Amino acid sequence: MYERKIPVDLSCPLRLTMSLIDSKWKSCILDELRDTSMRPSELHKALPEATPRVLDLQLKELVDDGLVAKTIYPELPPRSEYSITELGRSLLPILDSMIAWGETNRELFEKKYGM
Amino acid sequence: MYERKIPVDLSCPLRLTMSLIDSKWKSCILDELRDTSMRPSELHKALPEATPRVLDLQLKELVDDGLVAKTIYPELPPRSEYSITELGRSLLPILDSMIAWGETNRELFEKKYGM
DNA sequence: TCATATACTGAAAATTTATTCGGTATACCG
DNA sequence: CGGTATACCGAATAAATTTTCAGTATATGA
Numbered sequence: 001m002y003e004r005k006i007p008v009d010l011s012c013p014l015r016l017t018m019s020l021i022d023s024k025w026k027s028c029i030l031d032e033l034r035d036t037s038m039r040p041s042e043l044h045k046a047l048p049e050a051t052p053r054v055l056d057l058q059l060k061e062l063v064d065d066g067l068v069a070k071t072i073y074p075e076l077p078p079r080s081e082y083s084i085t086e087l088g089r090s091l092l093p094i095l096d097s098m099i100a101w102g103e104t105n106r107e108l109f110e111k112k113y114g115m
Numbered sequence: 116m117y118e119r120k121i122p123v124d125l126s127c128p129l130r131l132t133m134s135l136i137d138s139k140w141k142s143c144i145l146d147e148l149r150d151t152s153m154r155p156s157e158l159h160k161a162l163p164e165a166t167p168r169v170l171d172l173q174l175k176e177l178v179d180d181g182l183v184a185k186t187i188y189p190e191l192p193p194r195s196e197y198s199i200t201e202l203g204r205s206l207l208p209i210l211d212s213m214i215a216w217g218e219t220n221r222e223l224f225e226k227k228y229g230m
Numbered sequence: 231t232c233a234t235a236t237a238c239t240g241a242a243a244a245t246t247t248a249t250t251c252g253g254t255a256t257a258c259c260g
Numbered sequence: 261c262g263g264t265a266t267a268c269c270g271a272a273t274a275a276a277t278t279t280t281c282a283g284t285a286t287a288t289g290a
Contacts, residue, residue, distance in 0.1 A: 002276075002277080004275085004276075005275065006248085006249085006274095006275070006276090008139075010228045011221075012217075013213070013215075013217025014142055014143065014146060014213055014214050014217060015142075015143070015217075016217040016220075016221065016224060016228075017214070017216050017217040018137070018213065022133070022137040023277075023278090024278070027133055028129065028130070031129060039237090040236085040237065041236070041237085049124060051278080053238095053239090053278085053279070053280080053281095054278060054279075056237080056238065056239085057277095065224075065227075075236095075287095076236085076285090076286050076287050076288095077237080077286065077287055077288080078236050078237045078238080079236075079237080080236095080237065080238095087220070087223070090216065090220075091216065093212060094212045095129060097212060098128070098133065098209055099129050099132070100128075101128070101132050101205065101206065102127075102128025102129060102130075105131075105202070105205075106126075106128060106131060108202070109125065109131060109180075112180075113125045113131075117246075117247080119245085120244085120245065120246085121244095121245070121246090138247075139248070140248095154266090154267090156265085156266070165248095166248080166249060166250080167267085167268090168250080168268090169248060169249070171268065171269080172247095172248085190266095191255090191257050191258095191266085192255095192256065192265060192266035192267080193255085193256080193267045193268085194266070194267080
């Protein structure tokens with residue numbers, strides 16, 4: 001895993017929390033896993049703009065941070081499933097409030113950022 | 116301002132909200148401005164790890180997105196102050212929940228990320 | 231046999247973000 | 261006069277993140 005040259009002060013609780021979810025797809029992955037565990041290929045179907053590679057990299061970090069759990073089934077063709085942990089689930093209220101904020105204020109940004 | 120070559124789908128409310136606060140210092144800036152308006156030099160004292168340049172760049176984006184307001188006093192030496200807007204203030208509950216989550220779970224990450 | 235699908239990985243390239251450095255301008259103070 | 265401080269900006273560089281591409285291995289089905 002990449003080791004930062006310029007460290008971030010994670011003793012700041014805001015930065016600690018942000019650091020766990022602020023990459024491009026982590027918050028979306030947690031949101032997708034809220035109801036059901038998913039295989040990597042299913043996750044890619046749910047988030048088609050994310051390449052399988054980046055999903056793989058970010059899932060690995062989420063697992064490493066204890067927010068997501070991975071189950072490997074020793075079958076062929078290979079099968080694995082990712083599910084949200086209790087720790088990851090405890091972040092969902094934060095994501096919920098972000099989703100609600102985004103829905104409430106969407107129109108303010110519609111023109112500025114074409115959507 | 117830099118224009119992305121690979122656009123992000125901001126019609127997703129989660130990604131819209133994230134896009135407004137997920138750069139390195141924006142959430143910290145909003146947190147600093149919650150009680151009082153600040154001059155750039157004061158903000159730099161409050162966040163000494165952030166260079167004046169990056170504060171300047173991120174303040175400009177925050178102003179552009181309507182989360183922060185800028186007041187210029189036509190004095191010399193120049194003086195300007197940044198304050199949080201009502202829109203920016205409406206994000207503070209989200210930051211509060213991130214701060215609370217980080218405080219609650221800090222010990223889980225203490226060893227992994229030296230702090 | 232050959233294409234397909236699965237999960238995953240390494241490495242290089244591209245993209246995005248942050249840092250560093252030097253410069254604008256003006257007033258105050260010693 | 262020369263140093264300090266203010267806010268700000270352009271450009272080059274560096275750092276960090278994401279994308280692209282090619283590859284591992286094995287079973288299934290046409």
